[in-house]
Amino acid sequence: MLATPISMTIDPPAPARLSVRSLARPGLTSASLDLAAGECMAVMGESGAGKTLLLRAIADLDPTTGTVSLDGHDRAAIPAPLWRQQVSYLASDAGWWAQGVAEHFADWNTAAIIAAAVGLTAEAGSWPVTRLSSGERQRLALVRTLANAPRVLLLDEPTANLDEASALAVERLLLDRLASGVAILMVTHNPNQARRMAQRLLIVDGGRVREEAGS
Amino acid sequence: MNYIPLTAGDLAIAALLVLANAGLSWWLELGIGRRLLISAVRAAVQLALVGVALTALFSVRSAPWTAAMAVAMILLAGREATARQDRQFAGWWTYGIGTASMTMAATIVTLIALTTAIQPQPWYDPRYAIPLLGMILGNCMNGVSLGLSTLTATVAHERPAIEARLALGATRREALRPSTTRALRAATTPIVNAMSALGLVSLPGMMTGQILAGADPVEAAKYQLLIMFLIAGGTGLGAVSAVILGVLRLTDARHRLRLDRLRAA
Structure with a gap:
């Protein structure tokens, strides 16, 4: 349930335009794309095609060639931690480094407002991570990323472990972020989700990236 | 005696x-x-x-021959410290990091001991310098070996958590802090245990040797304490530098985790 309008409680990040040119690494061949503020692009392709590699490459988590920029500012000129705060990658099975849920957040009270939007109570902050189901982990990992207020979201199957109701709640939360100007690049295997969320579709096949015509 | x-x-x-x-x-x-x-x-x-x-x-009692012996001991210690690591850095990095750390730590600690507490004449007298270096190096070798193997194993195991932190904008230092702490704890646990149990559970080899050789037990205890402090200092210094160098090699200037720099386990 979208109990609280997020955009009214959390300061939205400044909109930004992501530009990728000839981005390559082993397993990924010369990817280029542009993503405007408030735009969502779905990334689809078979397992092992290179979708995750593309997202990781944009987040600068692996060594690459090519250029990536945000609002015309070259990634290479921006300190990597600052880049990743603005262009945040969320793995499909994100890791946890502390025992308690709240320890993963700079301010759980603020994050709890986002968590409520995906059906998690503030009490979840006091839970140990080991108690979380895979679906709760996935939603809390998304909350953790959103609490950082990134300008571009790189989401790797953000609803893969969720039931339909939870997946729709996540989609509503993401649509709210899109409305506030956040750009989203989202890997999904669900064509219906791609249609609901994205204005454009990117196909990754054997490490090659192409935009679906007319998407 | x-x-x-x-x-x-x-x-x-x-x-x-x-x-x-x-x-x-x-x-x-x-x-x-x-x-x-x-x-x-x-x-x-x-x-x-x-x-x-x-x-x-x-x-x-020649300075060049003493130095040659010390270098040979350090090179062999480097090999021993890194030969049985489960996960090694590709190339010579494991040997390089281990040997550089031990050289720095053992040299500093041995020189301090020779020029302050023991003060033989000449200061490099091999009768004092070589056994001291040997004891410090032997323990430093264990610390460096344990520190590096724990670091690489922990980082490989904790990759999802480390990359989750990096993806949120953490620096490599922040993201690898738990692994670094665990590696340093593993490296220093043997010497901390040895110091805690000293005299209560065990009489260490050097003190036992001195007593068997006829030395006064109080004098033997003083020497043993000096050696333990030197060993603890050398092990800590060696382990900290090896683990820090290991962290730098496992990451890069763009704060990326570089497990590709490890050989397959």
Whole structure:
């Protein structure tokens, strides 16, 4: 349930335009794309095609060639931690480094407002991570990323472990972020989700990236 | 000092205990007999050779020969510290990091001991410098080895958590802090345990050796304490520098985790 309008409680990040040119690494061949503020692009392709590699490459988590920029500012000129705060990658099975849920957040009270939007109570902050189901982990990992207020979201199957109701709640939360100007690049295997969320579709096949015509 | 000289027969009796262990291993099919015998033979040969080498070294008291012996010890320690690591850095990095850390730590600590507490004449007198370096290096080697192996194993195991933090904008130092702490704890646990149990549970080898050789137990205890502090300092210094160098090698300037720099386990 979208109990609280997020955009009214959390300061939205400044909109930004992501530009990728000839981005390559082993397993990924010369990817280029542009993503405007408030735009969502779905990334689809078979397992092992290179979708995750593309997202990781944009987040600068692996060594690459090519250029990536945000609002015309070259990634290479921006300190990597600052880049990743603005262009945040969320793995499909994100890791946890502390025992308690709240320890993963700079301010759980603020994050709890986002968590409520995906059906998690503030009490979840006091839970140990080991108690979380895979679906709760996935939603809390998304909350953790959103609490950082990134300008571009790189989401790797953000609803893969969720039931339909939870997946729709996540989609509503993401649509709210899109409305506030956040750009989203989202890997999904669900064509219906791609249609609901994205204005454009990117196909990754054997490490090659192409935009679906007319998407 | 009065000491009871050992004969070959005395050593043979002690060696029978090792043989008995090996026999027990074969009888119970434990599979450790061969390794036990090889390491016992290796220890005997190595100690015999080092005894001869030290006798010659002590008689010439030459700075270049003392330095050459120290370098040989450090290079061998580097090999021993890194030879049995489960996950090694590709290329010579494991050996390089281990040897550089031990060289720095053991040299600093040995020089401090020689020029402050012991002050032999000349300061590099091999009778003092070489045994001191040996004791410091031996323990430093264990610390460096444990620190590096724990670091690489922990980082490989904790990759999802480390990359989750990096993806949120953490620096490499922040993201690898838990792994660094765990590696340093593993590296220093043996020396912390040894110092905690000193005199209560065990009399360490050097002090026992001095007492058996006829030294006053109080003087032997003073020497042992000095050695323990030197060992603790050397182990800590060596382990910290090896783990920090390891963290730098496992990441890059763009704060990325570089597990591709490890050889496959």
